[in-house]
Ligand code: PEP
């Protein structure tokens with residue numbers, strides 16, 4: 095017969111799966127000899143059995159009774175004894191803490207007879223009746239779903255008529271009568287007088303509360319599995335509401351907000367734990383307890399020191415003092431802010447309580463990312479106007495503009511507001527403090543580009559009706575014209591009208607080299623942990639960067655080279671005209687002329703990039719996007735031509751462009767003429783880029799530099815595509831003097847490339863996984879469309895816990911990665927393998943890439959410190 099009940103002296107903290115977090119830690123404190131009221135835990139197994147069948151498993155109540163008798167014997171007090179009753183607290187406690195989501199019932203065992211015994215033992219009649227009314231209320235609400243307001247309403251009425259000392263014993267006794275009537279009216283029978291029946295019903299109610307709506311919602315949010323069930327902790331009651339020498343409180347072994355050492359917490363005299371939560375009276379700082387009850391305070395500090403040494407981490411506790419005697423009701427490793435996580439981990443390592451490796455496991459890349467962004471001061475922020483997807487973190491305040499021209503012309507900070515962005519909006523995005531769109535999700539153009547630039551971005555705010563022509567957007571009835579001040583939070587996705595105050599980030603200033611590590615405790619902690627991560631990690635970290643400025647920034651942030659330079663970003667702005675010439679070229683001579691005009695510009699770009707990354711690898715990807723992206727959109731051109739014709743004017747060049755756009759139109763451009771395919775059908779295009787890079791490298795060499803260029807071919811699916819480009823590149827390189835050796839490798843971003851990696855490695859010096867396209871093509875999900883369309887439904891239904899564009903899908907895409915690494919290295923053992931999709935900056939994905947044996951990850955410059963930390967964590 096399975097064992098369903100464990101006395102606190104039987105369990106320990108390693109059994110949290112079975113006993114829940116609270117039960118396991120109560121057992122651990124009991125084993126440590128700390129003052130925990132006697133009790134026992136009904137296991138999560140029992141809960142799961144109950145939830146599966148709707149009935150408690152056979153023998154459960156007998157087992158509970160047997161354990162109850164042990165508790166009774168230890169205390170020499172019996173449940174239901176009318177002279178001096180034992181009372182019980184029944185509390186939920188799952189594997190993972192779900193604060194306030196499930197149920198607690200206190201004072202089990204009170205009835206019309208025992209209430210007198212309680213009054214007699216304590217000498218407090220008012221207290222006894224107050225406890226009884228608390229029981230009926232909690233029991234009625236939890237077991238039978240009676241709305242709390244029904245009871246609260248009556249309680250408020252009694253309080254209103256009571257004297258300054260609160261309701262009298264008589265008033266409370268009458269209130270119990272009223273409560274019993276409310277109970278009977280709702281439930282159809284009287285409040286149960288049998289204490290054991292109360293106990294069993296309470297245990298069942300706690301089991302059932304696992305499936306309450308709020309608990310389900312919380313689990314979905316926190317990604318806690320739905321099938322774990324909760325344990326139930328049954329504990330002898332101790333009372334914090336027995337007068338001025340009693341009370342209850344919560345405490346932390348360090349400050350959970352900042353990590354500063356010292357005991358922190360709140361205390362409430364003459365109260366039970368639920369009063370603290372309900373906020374009926376104001377708590378006092380824990381330091382007050384030192385004055386009120388120095389003996390208990392001292393003992394509490396000793397216990398907390400014991401707990402912190404034992405758990406080797408920040409602990410929080412709930413405690414009660416009953417007439418000067420301290421009782422521990424709960425402990426756990428406490429939740430903390432990202433700042434406190436860093437400070438505490440570094441301090442504990444310094445104190446020798448944990449190793450430096452362990453300290454790394456106590457912080458996450460996501461926490462570091464949060465710390466590095468300026469944040470809105472959460473106090474006093476007004477109601478948001480709307481909420482979108484937090485796509486690129488940060489806090490931006492600026493005046494609304496609707497296009498790049500206005501952004502560039504503005505004198506102060508602006509927020510670029512667009513339905514969605516295209517490469518055309520790049521200048522506006524660069525000029526703006528933040529970007530706000532009404533369409534698209536975390537992998538939309540706006541999101542990817544903004545993250546790359548470290549620009550705050552909120553996208554997919556679909557409550558916004560944006561009218562670019564009129565220069566305004568609407569949210570409901572509210573009209574927001576250009577020029578109005580708004581604030582956007584790239585972490586939470588919130589959008590406010592007006593200016594919300596922003597706090598600068600000392601961590602960002604340190605990472606940028608503007609603050610010394612010792613300047614404050616948080617910065618010192620970040621420095622210490624990052625330094626250790628760098629020392630232990632095996633995974634290299636490069637950056638995705640296209641400009642010398644980004645490259646320099648990436649280098650300052652610790653990047654060891656560029657893993658992806660997207661050359662298309664060098665074809666925008668005033669060069670667009672040259673690209674148009676290239677696209678519109680009718681004959682080889684015109685094509686040649688267009689390429690010749692682009693060559694020196696590309697060369698100058700590469701010189702800058704190689705100089706900024708002198709001595710480090712710079713992986714230059716040959717042109718990737720469909721060429722029509724460099725032409726004006728079809729709708730805009732059509733309108734322009736139509737307007738010209740309506741005015742009787744000659745549309746001129748616009749007509750030619752329109753014809754080209756129509757000719758080049760593709761239904762699925764992401765699966766169309768792009769990547770290596772472009773190189774194979776537009777003669778001379780890739781050759782021009784290769785030449786520009788080689789000449790730039792030669793120039794850097796002549797100038798005494800140490801250029802390390804690499805050439806990368808995008809979207810390869812077949813080894814022959816790569817071989818053709820490689821042959822062409824080698825021909826170009828062979829004609830040039832003075833350039834260094836330039837390795838030629840490929841992106842692996844189509845399933846076919848991964849599946850034929852062994853063959854492809856025969857022609858490639860390196861692989862770099864383009865996990866954006868690889869995710870798109872493996873799942874057949876359009877990366878530009880999904881987030882605003884069916885992803886929310888998929889996330890809500892649990893088909894994914896997180897978007898596969900954000901965290902790599904290890905089972906599918908990850909399997910292709912592993913296969914390609916294995917077959918690629920089998921064919922070419924010296925093959926270097928990296929990743930340059932967005933996943934290269936995602937901590938969970940980085941752990942996977944480290945395990946898959948990659949040599950490096952490449953991510954946007956601002957993510958570099960996060961990637962360094964995540965790579966360090968992956969190594970310990
Ligand atoms: C990728 O596909 O993962 C990649 C890095 O290339 P891009 O995002 O430019 O398509």
Ligand code: MG
Nearest residue numbers: 843864866867
């Ligand atoms: Mg790609």
